[in-house]
Every structure is written in structure tokens, then in C-alpha cells.
Amino acid sequence: MSRYGYAASAPYYDLVYRGMGKDYRDEATCLRGFFEWKLQCASRRLLDIGCGTGAHAQHFSELGFQVEGLDISPEMLAVARRRSPAVTFHEGDLSDIKLAGKWGVITSEFGAIAHLLTYEELCQFCTWCWDHLETGGVLAYEPWIRPPQYHLGWSAKRRVCLPELEVTREGFHAREGDVAHLDQFFTIVRPGRVVRFHEQLLMALYTTGQYENAMRAAGFAVDSCYNRPTLRGTIYGKKL
Numbered sequence: 001m002s003r004y005g006y007a008a009s010a011p012y013y014d015l016v017y018r019g020m021g022k023d024y025r026d027e028a029t030c031l032r033g034f035f036e037w038k039l040q041c042a043s044r045r046l047l048d049i050g051c052g053t054g055a056h057a058q059h060f061s062e063l064g065f066q067v068e069g070l071d072i073s074p075e076m077l078a079v080a081r082r083r084s085p086a087v088t089f090h091e092g093d094l095s096d097i098k099l100a101g102k103w104g105v106i107t108s109e110f111g112a113i114a115h116l117l118t119y120e121e122l123c124q125f126c127t128w129c130w131d132h133l134e135t136g137g138v139l140a141y142e143p144w145i146r147p148p149q150y151h152l153g154w155s156a157k158r159r160v161c162l163p164e165l166e167v168t169r170e171g172f173h174a175r176e177g178d179v180a181h182l183d184q185f186f187t188i189v190r191p192g193r194v195v196r197f198h199e200q201l202l203m204a205l206y207t208t209g210q211y212e213n214a215m216r217a218a219g220f221a222v223d224s225c226y227n228r229p230t231l232r233g234t235i236y237g238k239k240l
């Protein structure tokens with residue numbers, strides 16, 4: 001089993017979320033609106049941290065940003081590189097980012113930030129972003145599930161069917177302190193072949209206050225939007 005999950009499931013990630021109706025183009029377009037209008041970002045250099053298969057990165061690039069992505073999973077990055085050859089993708093750990101440079105926007109979508117397992121790491125991440133944003137730049141992250149909404153036990157089964165491929169994913173949620181243990185069981189069916197595998201994700205259960213305060217502690221002016229444009233809302237910090 002991979003340390004960070006997503007290794008075996010990477011080729012099916014987009015299929016599962018497309019099947020659930022997640023619209024990356026719409027999310028990127030709405031986020032662009034915030035970056036350009038509400039928060040007036042410094043430049044159009046954008047870094048997407050925990051970029052996964054690069055769907056947001058692709059749309060940000062099509063919307064005119066100079067995009068770079070960072071992720072820890074070589075398998076997710078392989079999908080991202082095939083999708084967007086024009087975007088630069090870096091392999092790296094968000095708890096210890098080695099990139100040099102400054103960006104106008106740093107973003108982290110769909111709960112990738114919750115892979116930082118302690119509040120101290122979340123604060124260090126925000127400080128790194130402060131140091132690597134231009135003045136007037138924006139940090140935007142989408143939180144993961146907050147403790148009151150986290151339900152232990154089995155989650156909904158997702159099944160996506162194409163003519164020659166069926167992907168089923170079922171999750172089991174457990175908890176140790178403030179860290180969620182999410183076991184995901186996959187069944188991949190092709191004509192004459194069935195493959196089953198299991199991945200485990202560890203994700204922190206931060207409160208809304210912790211997500212916002214980590215940004216404030218780094219120096220950001222914080223603003224939040226909890227029903228748009230992404231599933232769990234977006235927290236914005238501006239480097240004034």
C-alpha cells in the first residue's frame with residue numbers, strides 16, 4: 001500500500017468524480033472571478049498544491065494563468081502531465097515544500113490541505129505560502145470535512161459504468177483523535193477481469209476556526225465563502 005493513497009486509484013480518480021458531477025471547469029472559472037475581481041491578485045502566476053490529476057490546473061491554464069502544480073503522488077502527477085503538457089508539475093510534499101519562487105495565487109483544492117495532519121503543519125504551510133506570495137497575492141484553500149460533519153462508518157458506494165469498464169468505490173470512515181482514517185475499497189471490472197484493491201488516507205479534521213486562524217497567524221487578511229464555488233467552500237487569505 002502506498003504511504004499517501006491514490007497510487008492504484010489514480011487512473012480512475014477523474015472517472016469517479018466526473019461520475020459524481022464534480023465540475024472542475026466551473027470551479028476554476030468561479031475561483032478565477034475571486035482571484036481577479038474580489039481580491040485583485042498580483043500576477044497571474046498560480047501554484048496549485050495537492051493538484052492531483054491536474055484538472056483545476058488545466059482549466060486555470062486555459063483561463064490565462066501561468067500554472068504550476070505540486071503533488072506527492074507520482075501516479076496522480078502522471079495523469080496530470082498527460083492532461084496538460086503545457087503546465088509544469090512538481091513532485092513534492094506540502095508539509096515540506098522545496099520550490100523557490102513567488103506566485104500571485106497559491107491554491108489547494110478539494111481538501112488536499114487536510115493531508116497536513118497537525119495544526120502546527122497547517123500553520124507552517126500558511127507561512128510558506130506567505131513567504132512565496134507576491135504582495136497583493138492570494139492564498140485560497142478548500143477545507144476538508146469539519147469534525148461535526150464527520151460520520152463514522154460506511155460512506156456511500158460510488159459506481160461508474162462505461163461500456164467496458166466499471167469502477168466501484170466504497171469508503172469506511174474511522175477516527176483517531178483529530179485524524180480521520182479513510183479506507184477506500186475499489187473494484188475495477190473489465191470484460192473477463194476483476195481487480196480489487198484497498199487504499200488508506202489519513203486526513204486531519206480541522207475546525208473552520210483552525211483553517212481560518214492558521215492563515216491569520218501567518219499574516220493574511222482572511223475572507224471565507226462556504227457555499228461556493230467548491231464543494232466545501234473556499235477560505236481566502238490576502239497578502240496585503
Ligand SMILES: C[S@@+](CC[C@H](N)C(=O)[O-])C[C@H]1O[C@@H](n2cnc3c(N)ncnc32)[C@H](O)[C@@H]1O
Nearest residue numbers: 050051052071072073076093094109110112115
Ligand atoms: C482529494 S485529492 C485532491 C486533488 C485535486 N486538488 C482535486 O481537486 O482533485 C488530494 C491530493 O493531495 C495529494 N497529497 C496527499 N498528501 C500530500 C502531501 N503530503 N503533499 C502533497 N500532496 C499530497 C494526493 O496525492 C492527492 O492528489
